Amino acid sequence: MITASPPVKETKNYLNHERGIKSWLLTGDHKRIAILYLISVTLFFALGGVFASLIRLELSTPAGDLLESNQYNKVFTMHGILMVFFFLIPSIPATLGNFLIPMMIGAKDLAFPKINLLSWYIYVVGGIFTLYVLLTGGVDTGWTFYTPFSTSYSNGYVIAAGLGIFINGFSSILTGLNFIVTIHRMRAPGLTWFRLPLFVWAHYATSAIMILGTPVVAVTLFLVVLERGFHIGFFDPAYGGDPVLFQHLFWFYSHPAVYIMILPSMGVISEVISTFSSKKPFGYTFIAFSSVAIAVFGFLVWGHHLFVAGQSIYAGLVFSILSYVVAIPSAIKVFNWAATMYKGKVRLETPMLYALGFIGLFTVGGLTGIFLSSLGMDVHLTDTYFVVAHFHYVMVGGALLGYLCGIHFWWPKIFGRMYSQVWSKVSAVLVFVGFNLTFFPQFLLGYMGMPRRYHVYPPEFQVFNVLSSAGASVLALGLILPAIYLTWSLKHGEIASENPWGATGLEWQTASPPIMENFEVTPVVTTEAYDYSTQQEVVHVG
């Protein structure tokens, strides 16, 4: 078809200043590395989505008619590994964070461009290990690799999968390290800590978790590999070890990892809510410090995964109370976002729809987390679909929606093109509706006692499972749509202006797409963030 887009004046930007595959694969530019990450995390997300579809297809009927139990174990394990380690953890930091942090702080690049590129290659190598596992027969331990099953009994490719995640962990560590140094030392003149956008604060807190937590899970998986491969015992009672120690070490990282997923999303939401309300975020310092508080408290709650694992009742009590405490900084954010919108000029553009969806779903996810952190309640709900629904509300309803929100918000900046406003709003609604239809019934299933990780279930659970599978189809449609219209927009979308949403922030004061070194001249910051009084006019897109 013939498109209406005007002839493009070839201005030099980061996308066209060099051409050829080599200029991408050897780039040191944080913006290009962000694009490399965008492509690779999208591929892994799609792959994880295929496994999710297989799970929902199998669960449409009570009998195990599509997959055998062994295959089903492998399918949900691969779904978990791909989504957690290869999509959710790198999603926002490695794409949007990589692209935006230097721009938001007025820098030309991250502090260590080569390490940034190295982190992408490490991610790819880790991914190749995982794909190898996938092609040669899979792994059936669940993404949690609980011992002694994983080290002594599982028939899957535990060693290769463990090594894949071990390697991938270093990609995450290097990204976090790069962010911390960059935020400390590369800020533009006048950009003090309390003038930083909240997105940067959120990433700072995330980076702290990445560098403190990831090494622990890396060494833990290393021990699993030693025990399985060389019978050098650590966790299997047959070798004198204690399987609960594995759980402690694993969750010391893997619980904070949930905050690696959600904190960057919260950063995105803070930016988007403020922009589309044309109002300074209510309680800037509270939102900033709540990110740090979540990172700190997040490290003290891992024991709530061990309430029924033989942990002492007193330890359980302490972990239970500390888990309640994390709800406070999370709630501060939600209340502050609501207060930001209050009396603001709220515009319901696509990113804002996603942001509102995030607030709703994250609230449900967070509140059900309170159920699970109460000791007595958790005994009843452990390993049921209630847990599955809870963490999907946080990870999908929270992290994924935040990611989509951010992609839609900064797409015009990243690629210099607008996407279809109609289709993107349709997709935002489909994702919200489809998501709730998929996962709300799972709360009920879990409360009724349906355990997770089984592919056969009693017929009385079928109604809710069919609802859930139907919702998953709607959700899938809502996720396929952006893949189509965003790709389409790359060539045919309307040319975006420097600042199509009327946002504040340094990244909006340079060309779309940005030039190679981000800014013509290094900006000097003289005001606080979110100063809408200097905003000339809001360019409406419709």
Place this chain on the structure above:
Amino acid sequence: MASHAVSTTLRHHFASDEQQKDAATIGMWVFLVTEIMFFGGLFLAYFAYRQAYPAAFASASNKTNLWLGAANTTVLICSSLTMALAVHAASMGKKTLLVLFLIMTLLLGGAFLGVKAYEYHDKWVHHEIPGQHFECEGCEDAGHAPLFFSLYFAMTGLHATHMLIGFVILVILIVQAARGKFTEKWYTPIEMFGLYWHFVDIVWIFLFPLLYLIDRSHTGLK
């Protein structure tokens, strides 16, 4: 203060040499924090099991060779000294001294690894490697004694891996230093490597008492 002339070692995205140096230093310290957490998982496992199975650990730890461990500790502390002297020589712009101290560090590091390899071989000969053929003569609580050796090999093995990586980097640095790559104005890689090397030393300073010294009174010095 250095002049504002653009130096050849300043990369394009930094505003000044000071900023570049600062970034490298903070980056290195943050990296060492991740390393502490990396070893930390193993230390936690060690403390948990040592506390749970004191008899097994006390008797098994007496199987380590105290004198070789002590000798290696001395070697490593000396290598830290030569490394510190190398950094100092670099800051004075004394190329020959720098190369000399780096080579001494390399030799001491090599000596450490050699002794370690001998100790591993010794353990191999005596079947003190966990697994099917594990034997531990005179170990109490035989069901848990292998845990000590699992941790011994994991901890010293991870430490030795760090030494090996340091060894390779040292060779590269020696070649670069000999070619005159570093000046008194710019010797950041030497300084950063110094931090790494000292860190690896400090890990050993903790490993030595934990694996060799505690409960030595069990059998007395031998």
